[in-house]
Amino acid sequence: MSCFAQPNPAAAFKALIQTHSQGLRLRFRPDQSVSSLLTAKSRFTDGLLKCCWQHFLGVKNHALALIATGGYGRTELFPHSDVDILIIASPADKELFQEQLANFSRFLWDIGLKPGQSVHSIDECLEAAGDDQTIFTSLLEMRLITGNAELFRSLKTQLSTRQLWPSEQFLPVKIAEQEHRYSKFHETAYNLEPNIKEGPGGLRDLQVIAWVFKRHYHAASLNELIKYGYLPKSEYHSFITAKQILWRLRFALHLLTNRSEDRLLFDYQRELAAWFGYLDQDQQPDVESFMQFYYKTVVDIERLNEMLLQLLNEKLISDPDQLKPIPISADFSAIGGYLEATNHEVFTENPLALLEIFLLAQQLPSLKGIRASTLRLIRKNVHRIDQAFRTSKQANRLFLEILRQPRGITHELKRMNRYGVLAAYLPDFANIVARMQYDLFHIYTVDEHTLFLIRNLRRFSLDKHSKELPFCNKIFLLIPKPEILYIAALFHDIAKGRGGDHSQLGATIAERFCFQHDLPTHDIKLVTWLVRNHLLMSMTAQRKDISNPQIIHSFALQVGSIEYLNHLYLLTVADIRATSPSLWNSWKDSLLRELYIATHNALHRGLHNPMARSERISDNTREARQELLKLGISTTSIDQSWRHLSEDYFLRYSADEIAWHTIAIAASAETELPLVLLRPQTQRSSAEIFVYTHNQPGIFSTCTATLDQLGLTILDARIITTADQYVLNSFQVLQQSGQPIKDLFQEIHIASSLRQALLSKRVNRHPRNLHKQSRQARHFPIPTRITFLDDPYQRHTIIELITTDRAGLLSTIGQAFSELDVQLHDAKITTIGSRAEDMFYITDQQGQQIGDADKQLQIQERILELLHNDA
Template sequence: MRAERDQITAVFRENLRPDAFLGSLRRLVDRVLGQLLTIHPLPAGAALAAVGGYGRGELYPYSDVDILILLPHPAQAEEEAAISDLLTAMWDLGLEPGHSVRTIEDCLAEAAADITVETALLEARWLAGSRSLMRQFSQRMRERMNPAAFIRTKKLEMQQRHTRYENTPYALEPNCKESPGGLRDLQVILWMARAAGLGRTWKQVADAGLLTSQEARQLRRAEQAFKRLRIELHLLAGRREDRVLFEHQPALAEAYGIEGAHGRRASEMLMQRYYWAAKLVTQLNNILVQNIEERMLGEEAGAPIDIDDDFVNRHGKLDIRLDDAFERKPALLLKAFLVMQQHAELSGMSVRTVRAIWHARRRIDAQFRANPVNRHMFLAILQQPRGIVHELRRMNDLGVLPAYLPPFRRIVGQMQHDLFHVYTVDQHTLMVVRNLRRFTMDEHAHEYPLCSDLIANFDRHWLLYLAALFHDIAKGRGGDHSRLGAIEVRRFARTHQLDKGDAQLVEFLVREHLLLSSVAQKQDLSDPQVIRAFAERVGTERHLTALYLLTVADIRGTSPKVWNSWKGKLLEDLYRKTLDALGGGVAPNATTLLALRKQEAASLLRLAGLRDDARDTLWRELDVGYFLRNDASDIAWHTRHLYNKVRSETPVVRARAIEGESLQFAIYAKNTPALFTQLCAWFESRRLGILDARIHTTRHGYALDSFVVLSPSGAGELRTIVSVLEHELADYLRQTGPAQSTPPANLGRASRRSRQFPVTPAIELHPDESGKSWILSLSATDRAGLLHAIARIFGEHGVTVSSAKVMTLGERVEDVFVLDGGSGTLGDSRSQLRFERELLDTLRT
């Protein structure tokens, strides 16, 4: 049997015909079962039937062999033994039976109780035994079939299945059988059509008028594509596997002959093909299921309500007056969505309207896009007070949005295996628009109060939505997608006759949409030069506000795991500092900033009841760099806890909850070369992810270090154990001591996704403008213990860290360290080369 299976697989590799492959496997198993029955016969009067996929004639390489042993009466002991022998023989041959042993009455009862059983039995195919009993069974099943009830229940079952898969065909690792838009959705259409008496094949269903010939061809092609994919998955995994797992995607792309191009992985291109096919199936499934319902269950009574010359409200759904409305007037392809926005009483579109749009979308050509009426209508959709996100999503689903914006078509279904995006580019784009819209809604004002306040005073919100539509539109082309996208939106602004100021704004937003996030998370916001340079690049308060709003919406639309409150604080800090710089004309210089910061911190300390002379016992030991790199709140907090411990012989640790799920630690101890590594090791052992570190050495040789950390379990738990963590860290530092080495870093295992699509490690090391410090930037795949491992290399090479910015993007890290320029390692080219090589080796581990 194994040799025959191998031969069938070899033939499939030659012709790539899924139906022929599945049919050959089915015939092989039919023949083997026939041979087994000569050795292990059925009980007298019984019948053997194939059910489910096997009954349908579709047997995948590692699928169960679903069989029904139909008995004329309840099984006796000796009959049960005979059946057991048959099943054991199947197992011995490597056939995994999914079996049931029932009488006809048992089958009817099970079918009445479980729609899945009823569906499997509908496809029963006689294999051996009593044909008479099989005919009785088929007759009784047909008699009990209630088509209307079957269709209702099957639709409910499908909706529940879609919910289990989060109602999207765009999962990172979709199940090609069960996910929305997969094989099961195609089968549901045929099951419903069969129950309604409309046929069993796509051709028969088309002949019955449920499908057009074009739709039948599209569904047939999609079915063949998904069948092949499922076969490839089984053969690749060597077991029953219907999930398109990360580890299988590169090999699948190779099997399909797909090669990467323009900086895109072959696996990304494979998945884009998958998503396009799943999107088509999802759309046609929605149309056809509703069509079958209308045929079987009838339409609701009641006359339609006029909307205008082209549309009516039919039972709360937007309907067209004429079947060929969009062919007669292509402009209605955009107007339909505008009408949906302007009529809140409409809950959706009728199946007739959806279907007509789906087929007429190809009328959106260059001439359509050049029509001033259509250009005006597209902008009007973005400018409506309601329904913008709903209708943009509907336009995308029906192919209208990618047809009107051809560059958008290239990002539909485009997955990004960059370890932090969990949506396709088009879905992420529409999520960003949704996030911007939520800023405008009172019911969401509590989520991001600053964003809600800013957008309330920002006129022409639609410019933000337009920028969001274009911000990633050039992804996957190779090159800088921000600059390529800016070219696209500039062209759009020109053809749609945007005002000069509006055009400049959206082009700026698309070109610079990564700027605010990068500066906030990678640069020192206490440095006046950083703020001054950023303010010069932004230019105006309106540009700054728009960029801040787009940035928050963008990060929030990337992945549920990427945003955290610390990032929110950094973005807001940069926004406010830049706003001050723009408002005052220039950012304060270092001397002015130093005076202001000391003055503000002193005021906070007086409010806390601390005398100036007590304050100065600590401040005398702190240099200018400390006051410039810490804000007044942190300076006052440090001073209140350390003014009477300036020469403490034991480490002092204080912690406080900040910004939601984050904690800030202040560590004061005699400075040692190993201290930074020891601290990283301790935070790693407590699973506290380091977000920010500021390392400072006082004039009298003490370290005053500040760490911001994030807990995997959230802030609620942390606040209750702050004092415990303070004591634990202080005890750890006392017990570790300055001379004791830290344990080696325990690098955690990378996730399945990052193992398949790793970030190529990269480091960049260069002196800063002053020549006093070095800037180390690195990117790599994130995993537990990575920062500890990096810190050990710093310690082994005698490199001192002044500050660390840790930016985690999903499963990718982009860290920036400011290193002390006095280190001999960084001043010597050979030592520097060894240092960089060891860092890269660690990042690759």
């Protein structure tokens, strides 16, 4: 390279790098190996570094050694990988060549190489490697680029002869490091935006095997895994094929993003799907098929990683005495704490052992798992789980027995899924294995979500987790057959991806399973009802006014019994918590618990004897008055404060809320309106903001816009306008983080900002904390749909709005209502990921339902127009 002969060497090197990068881009083919491209990038970088080294440190200088480490040392350099280099120099030479080394490093940065560079003596390298296994690991794969070869050989020899990190130490720390890495990804490879390098089943899993193997055997190639008996040729081929797939994906990601990017973000999935040839019939990238291909690849890697680490542990660490077989049953022994088939024909001679082995693993908690050689046998024989096997009453009893065990249910179901047994036994489950749910609120694949749901149900039963959700723990104790819940969980989403109503289809599949497994008629009805109605409770809680006795009675009629309610409540909570950790919050917890208690009371009272609207109003009024009198509020003040209030108010607010409002209204003069109150902690674990003022156009729009721009998430809105034109609005809110409001100064700021906005009839257009649409939400545009629904109580016209959640959405809806003289009485706000599913209960200004088709069309068109303008 004669770049230093150019007038501007840095520019010349940059041009050279750009030309080489462009050449790699042109040579890349998604369906072909990138091994030669990784080597070419590494060798090209070698040439750059040699040229720069010679220029800054002299052609004849051999006092120092320039070494590649890490991935660069393996000659696996991706388009934007870090270039990790180590310079070996004696302490004296470090001082002597300090200026030249600084110039060398500075120039590498100038040309955009961004090296990870360190300068150490051999002793310093050895000391650092002895203290930190990650440094030792990077040195395992070091390679001389240029300079003093003797220094390089000396370091390499001493790393070996000094026995730094011997296998019995190195393997355990690498396993612990992997476990810590897995924990960052929720112990699953099935995240919807996976990291193909660091995530479970990613490239790092393959590297861990390579590091441990090379450390012990000093092997030049992983092909020696065959030589030493760790892998047969077929599995080695799978190992290399999986690595090549991830290499191709990572290479493509670097080219696509023009940076070192290892995350398969939504931003890139569609383009990568098209690049790798995943197109559906409409010539649009089939992202789900592409991601399913990825997930199946990494699960294979995860399985190989598990087997190889276990084998390495046995050979490198375990005491030979611990590897003596201990008989467990006719078909299985325990070896080194792992279940081992007694011979290679176990599953051929007794296919039922494919289920028995998981039952044994549950029943013997001292066992650590299944031995690698037996895992191979399971994979080899899983085809024996055919239709005859699935209809075998012995197999059916074994499967139910697994679900009835007091421990290990989730753990063994996860294993059965990973080894292909669950999908073989439940062919319908195979349809959801690695199936992506392309939305923003399901952050796992369908099968992983299902197994997380079962895990959550199991946690309800365990004392050690009772403090998480004590109410759920208490209800679980009332469940006579927990396996009913687990079966319903297994089937609740099993029909995802088939088109149609997955709840109805899933109920049919579940019913067929229950009949095949000879469940009692009562249990069959309960399971199928739970699968068919697994969304009923969450939708009722979030989309209907559960303070209304009629809503509670209607829900209770659908549920029918306290037994069904107990099962549905637990399934609902576990389902939401298994969808995404961010979806569950104190608001949903309180809302579902309130619905459960109200429904339980209604069922206990008797469906033939529902609480009447008048009874609820009477109870709330009496209890609120008693509380106020205790606090010293006079009857006159109470009556004066309540003179504007309608029956609707006393129906929809609890006695506690009524008392709180009344105290504030009694202490306020007409001239002090609008009255804005904030209570940071309500019975529903959210903050309530209450507005009491004279009616005027745009109040709802002003309130919602202000609260949105203050960075608050509106969970619920209750809107009451009295006959003499007073407005009582209340909003249940949380911070954007999902946490309650706990800061006194924030409370004061919110209340004063909202009051000022109502007085001025203007909203601050330069907010400090405006809601922002997430990066992911851009990839999930939700078409706006507006539907007018019948009110079963003939009081309101109901508008259902489904659209992409965005800043100022409620304010925009309020503006449309204000312009068209529509009176808003109630709003149920439901936000699931980036999807808004809101319900608005409206009338005309005379309080009459809006049934005129032309008026409805006018409302619909104006909302759509305003939403389009705000987009």
